[in-house]
Amino acid sequence: AQSVSQHNHHVILSEAASLELGCNYSYGGTVNLFWYVQYPGQHLQLLLKYFSGDPLVKGIKGFEAEFIKSKFSFNLRKPSVQWSDTAEYFCAVISPGTYKYIFGTGTRLKVLA
Amino acid sequence: DAGVTQSPTHLIKTRGQHVTLRCSPISGHKSVSWYQQVLGQGPQFIFQYYEKEERGRGNFPDRFSARQFPNYSSELNVNALLLGDSALYLCASSLGGDSNQPQHFGDGTRLSIL
Numbered sequence: 249a250q251s252v253s254q255h256n257h258h259v260i261l262s263e264a265a266s267l268e269l270g271c272n273y274s275y276g277g278t279v280n281l282f283w284y285v286q287y288p289g290q291h292l293q294l295l296l297k298y299f300s301g302d303p304l305v306k307g308i309k310g311f312e313a314e315f316i317k318s319k320f321s322f323n324l325r326k327p328s329v330q331w332s333d334t335a336e337y338f339c340a341v342i343s344p345g346t347y348k349y350i351f352g353t354g355t356r357l358k359v360l361a
Numbered sequence: 362d363a364g365v366t367q368s369p370t371h372l373i374k375t376r377g378q379h380v381t382l383r384c385s386p387i388s389g390h391k392s393v394s395w396y397q398q399v400l401g402q403g404p405q406f407i408f409q410y411y412e413k414e415e416r417g418r419g420n421f422p423d424r425f426s427a428r429q430f431p432n433y434s435s436e437l438n439v440n441a442l443l444l445g446d447s448a449l450y451l452c453a454s455s456l457g458g459d460s461n462q463p464q465h466f467g468d469g470t471r472l473s474i475l
Contacts, residue, residue: 252403254403280460280461282463284466291364291365291466291467291468291469292404292451292453292464292466293465293466294463294464294465297461297463299461338403338404340403342460343460344459344460344461345460346417346460347394347409347411347416347417347458347460348406348409348417348419349394349396349404349406349464350406351396351403351404351405351406352403353401353402353403354402354403
């Protein structure tokens with residue numbers, strides 16, 4: 249069965265530090281990949297997505313993610329975090345035609361001012 | 362534009378009861394998905410409906426059922442509630458039923474089973 253692993257459950261960073269959150273999935277076929285973010289008190293919202301093409305995708309608020317097919321990974325990065333990036337981040341995978349999103353367990357990021 | 366709306370926001374039930382959760386998608390969206398999110402976990406897929414037909418079902422027992430109405434709103438029903446059904450239930454809508462459509466989530470219904 250498909251699964252998504254997010255190994256970092258809690259991350260604490262100071263403002264201006266660089267961020268990388270890991271996401272690995274288990275599925276050998278074609279996948280669509282997403283990162284969602286949930287800010288405190290808000291609903292889940294899309295940060296960025298990858299379907300095909302350039303494996304480096306850019307999302308909102310300066311976030312980017314790189315799809316590395318050989319490593320089954322889709323890590324999220326940001327060069328310099330801000331206090332307002334404090335949130336929970338979820339990686340999600342879906343196989344085209346299956347209609348079934350698989351979410352990771354999430355990573356709680358706390359950015360210290 | 363209004364986002365995905367879910368009702369009620371909170372609900373307390375006892376074991377063995379039945380519950381109905383409701384979801385109104387973003388205007389123009391024809392697909393609705395339901396997720397269960399237990400504390401400390403990511404959302405787990407329950408159902409997806411598109412044009413009133415079930416497109417996908419997750420690994421949930423038959424106590425869980427759903428339907429989508431002609432106006433694309435949806436209901437999730439859970440029968441014979443168990444303590445383990447306590448969770449945040451999320452509804453998400455998307456324009457179509459394709460897997461490349463990003464999902465737009467509501468705020469969820471928090472269900473507590475006593």
